[in-house]
Amino acid sequence: MKTHYLLLILLISACGSSEEPKGKVFVTNGVAVGGYDPVSYFVQSEAMPGDASVTSTVNGITYQFSSAGNKDLFDSDPEKYIPAYGGWCAYAVAESSTKMEPDPTMWQIQDGKLLLFYDDWMTSLTGSLKEEWNTDHEGYKRRADDNWVVVGQE
Numbered sequence: 001m002k003t004h005y006l007l008l009i010l011l012i013s014a015c016g017s018s019e020e021p022k023g024k025v026f027v028t029n030g031v032a033v034g035g036y037d038p039v040s041y042f043v044q045s046e047a048m049p050g051d052a053s054v055t056s057t058v059n060g061i062t063y064q065f066s067s068a069g070n071k072d073l074f075d076s077d078p079e080k081y082i083p084a085y086g087g088w089c090a091y092a093v094a095e096s097s098t099k100m101e102p103d104p105t106m107w108q109i110q111d112g113k114l115l116l117f118y119d120d121w122m123t124s125l126t127g128s129l130k131e132e133w134n135t136d137h138e139g140y141k142r143r144a145d146d147n148w149v150v151v152g153q154e
Contacts, residue, residue, distance in 0.1 A: 025061050026087035032061050034104040038081040039070035041114050047105045089118040091129035094144035097151050
């Protein structure tokens with residue numbers, strides 16, 4: 001089964017943009033986490049879109065929040081809420097040392113860190129990358145941590 005996921009990642013990468021994703025943090029339209037509120041995953045247990053008028057900036061990266069309360073929580077401890085692996089798909093980092101754009105609605109919290117996963121109609125053919133991650137979440141996390149040392153600098 002794992003081979004199917006690796007092939008899927010390679011196929012998605014080949015069909016995607018001709019340009020490799022750049023940057024340590026996944027940013028869309030100038031905002032991290034695809035515009036979703038990173039605190040909402042922890043506090044509301046759901047992916048909530050952020051409001052462009054409620055933002056914070058950390059290391060030059062802008063984050064949006066669904067409420068002033070979530071912004072205050074973020075501001076008090078940003079590292080707690082910033083997604084692991086720069087917000088890139090955790091499975092892709094682990095399995096192929098690749099930065100792949102995630103779907104911010106495909107997520108989980110593991111060891112106190114927010115993980116995001118790629119998902120679209122193609123992954124539904126074989127099951128989600130999040131489901132595959134959970135077949136060996138400790139092993140995938142170890143590989144992602146090891147790979148991120150290099151991938152995170154690219």
